Amino acid sequence: MYNDKQKAIELLNEAMQITMGKRVILHQQEIEVLNSIGIIHFKTKNYEEAITIFNDALEFIENIPLVIQEGTIIVKIIQGLAQTLTELHYYQESLN
Template identity: 90%
Template sequence: MGKRVILHQQEIEVLNSIGILHFKTKNYAEAITIFNEALEFIENIPHVNQEGIIIVKIIHGLAQALTELHYYQESLNYTLKGINICNSIESLYLYAELHLLTGKNLVHLQQPEEGLQYIK
């Protein structure tokens, strides 16, 4: 990626894939760093649809890693943001997974009834 401040959409996709690899190898802290970096880059690209599928992918990966490290509230914030984006772009991509993760976070945050609503 070099020293550029702005990345192209494909490079952000690659960054997301690197974050997923870190997540899959249980290197959650590094995954969180990569996903946050990808979110920062996507905010700086005016021509990329910031409410598209790529941002949902990044948010989902970030939320998963945060949940694994027991940062349930922060993860919940991202899952709800992801659900809102899916609703706004009328996409079901990762929609069910975001609901399931939202429910899981709510259960961990001692809100089991609300959590079960999301899981169902």
């Protein structure tokens, strides 16, 4: 958001909190927001945090119905994770 990484992440986290309420399991929209946060960390070269976010998103996907898992969000998350691992020269992990 206007080149302010922290403000962008704060707004995305706030959006997640608004939609989640007291739920523990994330829905597809929250996972997409989580993916966006991972992308911001990737673009700002905070690779370790990006990996954590992408892995968290993949874990949350395991808890949602299969119908939702068939969407493109899982592909986006895996792509973001693979790109991040490649930047860190973890080539085998990226290929996996």
